[in-house]
Amino acid sequence: MTAEPIPASDLLDRLLNLQPTNPLHAVRHARGKVVASTQACQDLFFDPTLESNLSLIERLWVAYYAARLTPHPTLTAHYLEQLQALDADNSVRAAIDSGAIETLNDARLRAILSFTRTLIESPVHGDQVALQALQHEGLSTAEVVVLAQLIAFLSYQVRLAAGLGALLSAGAA
Numbered sequence: 001m002t003a004e005p006i007p008a009s010d011l012l013d014r015l016l017n018l019q020p021t022n023p024l025h026a027v028r029h030a031r032g033k034v035v036a037s038t039q040a041c042q043d044l045f046f047d048p049t050l051e052s053n054l055s056l057i058e059r060l061w062v063a064y065y066a067a068r069l070t071p072h073p074t075l076t077a078h079y080l081e082q083l084q085a086l087d088a089d090n091s092v093r094a095a096i097d098s099g100a101i102e103t104l105n106d107a108r109l110r111a112i113l114s115f116t117r118t119l120i121e122s123p124v125h126g127d128q129v130a131l132q133a134l135q136h137e138g139l140s141t142a143e144v145v146v147l148a149q150l151i152a153f154l155s156y157q158v159r160l161a162a163g164l165g166a167l168l169s170a171g172a173a
Contacts, residue, residue, distance in 0.1 A: 010039050012157070015074050016164055024167055038160070041153050046082070052146035057088055058109060059150060062116050065096050066154040069120045072161055111137040112147060119151045 012018065018025045029035055046063075048056045060083050067075035080093070095104050096113070104110040111134050119126045126148070134144050 010035060011042050011078070012038070012161055012164065015078055016161065016168060018164065018168070022168075024164065028164065038157070042157070045150050045153060050146075053140060053143050054112075054146055054150075057083070057086060058112055060086070060088070061092060061096070061109065062112060062147065062150055063154055064093075065101075065113050065116050066120050066151060067158060068096060069117060070155075070158045070162075072158045074165070075158060075161055108137045108139070111139070115147065116151055119148070120155065 013025065013028075018028065020026075044050065045059060046056065050056075050059075060079055064076060064079040064083060067079055083093070092104060092106075092109065095101050101110055101113045101117070104113070115126070115130055115134055118130050131144060134147070135141075139147070
């Protein structure tokens with residue numbers, strides 16, 4: 001069995017301050033392939049050159065909104081920091097933070113965020129009608145697939161971060 005390379009900069013280790021000296025770090029990294037795959041997904045979904053036609057800003061708004069809905073303050077802050085570094089539109093943040101995404105002027109982003117809310121809060125409603133709403137706003141099939149995959153990854157990431165955070169808080173390993 002070969003060991004999988006561990007990314008030099010693992011987002012969850014960094015955000016949760018999970019140091020190599022902590023026993024939980026050893027437990028998490030016992031399955032290096034899982035750690036490496038999780039970080040590889042992070043890197044892929046937030047690569048500015050990802051060829052999906054979903055812009056990096058749109059993907060980051062989805063991540064911010066998903067982390068906020070769940071809620072996970074640490075991940076929310078991380079994605080907000082990424083958005084601020086790109087000078088993202090503060091009116092979008094205001095609409096998200098006030099729970100009023102339906103007021104967004106950008107119909108495409110409004111549909112993307114509405115779909116995000118649906119899959120986070122009530123995945124069973126991510127049905128044909130929800131998909132058609134995205135297509136109505138001009139999203140291609142490839143964009144819809146990437147969006148759904150991104151939301152699924154974010155759901156996993158938030159739950160993993162919450163679980164690791166709870167274990168850290170409890171002092172468990």
